[in-house]
Amino acid sequence: MFNRKKFEPEIALLKQLGEKRKHSPVVFDEAGVKSKLLIRIAAETKPALTRYDWQHKKIAALRFRYLIGAFLGLSLMAGTVVAAEGSKPGDVLYPVQKAKENVQLTLAGSQEEKAQLLGNFAQKRLNELRQLHQQDKKHVNSQTKAAIGEVNHALGHLREIKIQLEEKNGPGSAASLSEGTKIIETSFRELENPQEENSEPERVPVNKSEVKTQNDQKNDNQSEQLKLKNKNPD
Amino acid sequence: MEIPDLVRAAKDGDAKAFGELYDQYARRIFLFISAKVQDRPQAEDILQEVFLKAWKGLDGLRLEQLNFSAWLYRIASNTINDHFRRHYRKPPTTELLDNMEIPAAEEKPSNEENLEAVRQAVSLLPEQYRQVLELRFFEDFSPEETAKILKRSNLAVRLLQHRALNKLRRQLNPDNVQS
Numbered sequence: 324m325f326n327r328k329k330f331e332p333e334i335a336l337l338k339q340l341g342e343k344r345k346h347s348p349v350v351f352d353e354a355g356v357k358s359k360l361l362i363r364i365a366a367e368t369k370p371a372l373t374r375y376d377w378q379h380k381k382i383a384a385l386r387f388r389y390l391i392g393a394f395l396g397l398s399l400m401a402g403t404v405v406a407a408e409g410s411k412p413g414d415v416l417y418p419v420q421k422a423k424e425n426v427q428l429t430l431a432g433s434q435e436e437k438a439q440l441l442g443n444f445a446q447k448r449l450n451e452l453r454q455l456h457q458q459d460k461k462h463v464n465s466q467t468k469a470a471i472g473e474v475n476h477a478l479g480h481l482r483e484i485k486i487q488l489e490e491k492n493g494p495g496s497a498a499s500l501s502e503g504t505k506i507i508e509t510s511f512r513e514l515e516n517p518q519e520e521n522s523e524p525e526r527v528p529v530n531k532s533e534v535k536t537q538n539d540q541k542n543d544n545q546s547e548q549l550k551l552k553n554k555n556p557d
Numbered sequence: 558m559e560i561p562d563l564v565r566a567a568k569d570g571d572a573k574a575f576g577e578l579y580d581q582y583a584r585r586i587f588l589f590i591s592a593k594v595q596d597r598p599q600a601e602d603i604l605q606e607v608f609l610k611a612w613k614g615l616d617g618l619r620l621e622q623l624n625f626s627a628w629l630y631r632i633a634s635n636t637i638n639d640h641f642r643r644h645y646r647k648p649p650t651t652e653l654l655d656n657m658e659i660p661a662a663e664e665k666p667s668n669e670e671n672l673e674a675v676r677q678a679v680s681l682l683p684e685q686y687r688q689v690l691e692l693r694f695f696e697d698f699s700p701e702e703t704a705k706i707l708k709r710s711n712l713a714v715r716l717l718q719h720r721a722l723n724k725l726r727r728q729l730n731p732d733n734v735q736s
Contacts, residue, residue, distance in 0.1 A: 330722040333729070334694060336675045341695030343672065349584045351591075351601055357579050360605050364572055364612050 438484045445477035445507045452514050474511050478504060564625050568615045575615075579608055582626065585696065586633050592687060593637050603640055607633045627702040630692065634706050678728040686721035693718055 327334065407419035424444050431437035448470045455467050481504040558566070558574070560581065566574035586607055591600045610632050618628070679687060692703040693714075704714045 330726065333675075333722050333725050336671055337679070337690060337694035337725075339668075340672050340675055340679075341691075341697075344588065344695060345585070349587060351587050351597060351604075353583055353587075356583065356601050356605050357576060360579065360608050360612075361572060361576060363605070363609055364575070 434484050434488060438481055438488075441477045441480050441484070442504070442507065445474050445481070448474045448477070449507065449510050449514065456514065471515070474507070478508060478511070481507070560625055561620070561623075564615075564618075564623070565620060567612070568618060568620070575608075575612055578611075578625075582629055583608075586629060589630060589633055589691065589696075590637060592691065593684065594640065599640070603633075603636055607636045610636060624702060626696070627698055627706060630696070630698070630706045634708070674729060675725070678725050681728060682721060682724055685717055686724060689714060689717045690721050690725070 403416065403419055404423050407416035407423065410416040410420050424440075428437060428440055428444075431440055452467060452470050452474070455470070485504065558577065560578070563574045563578050563581075567578060583604065587600060587604050590603050590607070591597070594600045594603060607629070611629055614632070679690060682690070688707060689703060692698045692706060693700070698706065700711055700714050700718070704711045707714065709717075
């Protein structure tokens with residue numbers, strides 16, 4: 324097939340051309356390519372790890388695991404808290420909802436904020452109580468009792484806050500709070516004593532200002548009595 | 558240092574030794590690349606890629622009976638193919654020796670004229686013929702090494718070489734062709 328002797332002259336010329344090429348200047352950025360290449364090599368070459376590096380690596384790995392664990396734990400907790408929202412007394416997740424409310428109360432920045440939260444929670448308990456009563460009016464189980472206790476507790480707290488605010492800012496400054504508390508109290512009484520259902524039902528206010536205008540004429544009789552009672556407990 | 562020593566040092570992670578290997582081979586590899594890739598910046602990028610692949614491949618390289626030059630050309634050939642595969646097009650026909658500047662002749666004018674004629678004739682050959690001629694007679698690779706570089710069989714390389722030389726002869730002596 325290939326007879327080298329046959330192409331001797333061409334091969335000789337090609338070899339001469341090859342030799343010339345080896346010694347001829349070639350137009351390209353030889354140094355530029357070299358510098359880029361060496362920089363890439365340096366970037367891709369990782370130094371050997373020392374004992375110190377290994378310890379650091381282990382610590383970093385442990386930290387990473389803890390972070391992952393914490394993240395999963397928090398995600399789980401957050402999911403549970405969200406799922407617990409709207410649970411009723413007796414539900415598995417009800418204690419989670421209670422715990423969340425306690426945290427919110429602890430984190431409340433001011434008395435006003437705390438009062439608002441207490442009001443909201445008391446209303447929530449009342450709704451829960453209503454639902455329980457609708458299910459079985461005669462049956463008052465431990466969850467219902469607990470809810471009643473909590474509403475009472477919230478009402479007591481609300482009264483205390485009202486008094487504190489009035490002492491701080493002057494009489495009448497906690498009027499809306501007072502009204503809100505009254506409404507909760509009324510709703511609570513109705514729920515506790517169903518025979519009073521014939522009396523005119525009070526609508527749950529949408530906001531504090533509405534409370535104020537709706538109940539202007541009833542204002543403060545009960546709160547004044549409570550104030551006096553707190554100042555002179557005996 | 559000799560090439561095998563430089564290769565050994567580079568294999569042990571000596572970037573300076575690898576830089577010297579680059580100095581030794583960059584021009585030749587660049588010419589090999591630019592025979593297929595005419596665009597100079599692209600050819601330079603491929604050259605850089607070739608040496609980077611070589612650096613990475615040094616770890617697994619067996620030094621016994623190693624022909625470093627052939628190994629480097631093989632990487633270059635693969636990298637060029639990868640380049641065209643990425644661009645979904647066939648390599649354009651280029652002037653093989655466009656990037657080469659032949660210095661002023663010290664030899665007889667007739668020989669210089671002959672060389673220029675050969676250069677012209679080679680540049681007009683089909684790409685696969687040029688490749689074989691370049692590797693076999695410019696770079697002095699054996700048919701076996703050329704076959705490895707081009708990923709072809711020995712037989713195919715010998716056949717291509719025969720056809721390439723035949724065609725070159727016809728181009729150089731159009732009036733006096735012997736088959």
